[in-house]
Amino acid sequence: MTRTPEEVAQALQELHRTADLTTPYALRAAVTLDLASRVAGGPLGAPELAGAVGAQVAGVRKLVRLLARDGYFTLDDDQVGLGPRGWLLLEDATRARLDHGRGYARVDDAWPGLVEAIRTGGSGYEAARGKSFYAELGDDEQLVASFDGQLAEWSGHWTGRLVEALGLSDEHVVDVGGGTGALLGAVLLAYPETRGTLVELPSTAERAGRSFAEQGLSDRVAIATQSFFEPLPAGADLYLIAQVLHNWPDGETVAILERLSQAAGDAPIVIVERLTGGAENDADLASDLLMYAVFGVGERSAAEFAALAGEAGLDLVGTRQVLGALSTLELRPSR
Ligand SMILES: C[S@@+](CC[C@H](N)C(=O)[O-])C[C@H]1O[C@@H](n2cnc3c(N)ncnc32)[C@H](O)[C@@H]1O
Structure with a gap:
């Protein structure tokens, strides 16, 4: 032409x-x-x-x-x-997305490392900044606090639908990497007979504790201040892990799933992530590339999750759309 x-x-x-x-x-x-x-x-x-x-x-x-x-x-x-x-x-x-003094806006610091992330599959953020995204946030209490707040705000858009679909009664629910407890709090409020355990790192766990107290939920929730790479609280009826695994490479994802599998026994594990290859809108595509720049990982397809779950001795038994590409994936022990 x-x-x-x-x-x-x-x-x-x-x-x-x-x-x-x-x-x-x-x-x-x-x-x-x-x-x-x-x-x-x-x-x-x-x-x-x-x-x-x-x-x-x-x-x-x-x-x-x-x-x-x-x-x-x-x-x-x-x-x-x-x-x-x-x-x-x-x-x-606008401030949440563009103010460099707030945690979520810092994701844009990964863009100069995008080429490196694509070449190596490593974190573009680390290539650009010399430390991981969470390490950088962890060094600054104001950044972690604003990041937590922004995630909690986003949770408001999807937790209602997810919680309703769970159809619980009096279960003990563990939320792994549960942030400041927006999802677990919504579960406890929607199902008054349930109990919860939140697994989080120290500073976020502390904020979660305050948030549960403000909602009058403290007596129904325990907080496990620990890493999800350590053994998780065992024997609960349902394990949730929302928007966590897209931050972790395959090896670490399998390690986290193994921890979940050991703790859950026969209980269901529900992953919440944006799935690729289906109902992705422009925002999902942009978020996928951004997560890839930040963590060298990004979103996965249901088939990719099924393969990683298989390595951890788990079967993917069902997926369900929550909002756009955001979906649940239910895992059970492999037969
Ligand atoms: C993207 S946020 C998701 C939070 C929440 N589940 C949600 O959907 O809004 C990932 C969470 O994982 C937590 N996290 C990161 N590394 C962790 C670790 N090693 N052990 C436990 N939590 C961790 C972070 O503190 C953060 O709250």
């Missing part, structure tokens, strides 16, 4: 616009510096705004000038105001 020079020039321009990182980074900088809320009440002089956020006035001017082009700010006579789209920068969902 022959292309005219004009077609080539236009296609190149489009590609370069798509690949350009200026606006994505500029938006992150503006949100992290919290510029929008400083001018939400009315315009401020650029020097005053820079002073208020502890930044360089030249840098603030350049940032605002660029983002004014897309309507996020206005810059008239060195006065910075909120543009017609500026309100978007004030939304909680």
Whole structure:
């Protein structure tokens, strides 16, 4: 196919616009510096705004000038105001995704390591930052706390459907890597006769304890502060592990499944993950590549989970869609 020079020039321009990182980074900088809320009440002089956020006035001017082009700010006579789209920068969902001072936004630090992750199957985050994502969060209490909060917020979108589908009565439910307990708390609230055990690392476990107390659930829940690579609480009726295994390579995933299998005996184990090869929307595809960049793992298909479960002596006996690609996979001991 022959292309005219004009077609080539236009296609190149489009590609370069798509690949350009200026606006994505500029938006992150503006949100992290919290510029929008400083001018939400009315315009401020650029020097005053820079002073208020502890930044360089030249840098603030350049940032605002660029983002004014897309309507996020206005810059008239060195006065910075909120543009017609500026309100978007004030939304909680924007801050959660773009504020570099919050845990979840740190996932973007993995992108410079994407090539390394694809070449080696290792963590792109580690390649880019020199330490793992969870190690980096663990070094900063504010980052872990905000990350936990963001996961709990996302849980609100899917736990209701999952909990209803579980159809429980008076079971003892163990949630492994259960975060601050959004899923387990929803189980306990929906089924008043159930009991729960949450398995988590120390700082998150502590926050989970506070959250259970606030919901009046403390007397029905135990917290096992430990790693899921250690022996897990045994003898419960149901084991849940939600959005954990997509962070771990195959070897570690099999090791975690073996721990689950040893603890569960004949009880069902329910994995919650986004499955590839089915109902993935654009957000699922983006999240899959992002998880791959961060952990060198990403999402798996039901067949891939079945193979890993098999290595741990477990059979995949059923899958069920929860929300988009997010699904449950039920495992039982191999016959
Ligand atoms: C992506 S979060 C999922 C949290 C929760 N299950 C949910 O669906 O929102 C993964 C969780 O695994 C926990 N985690 C990571 N490494 C762990 C380990 N070795 N032992 C126990 N928990 C761990 C993290 O603290 C984090 O809360």
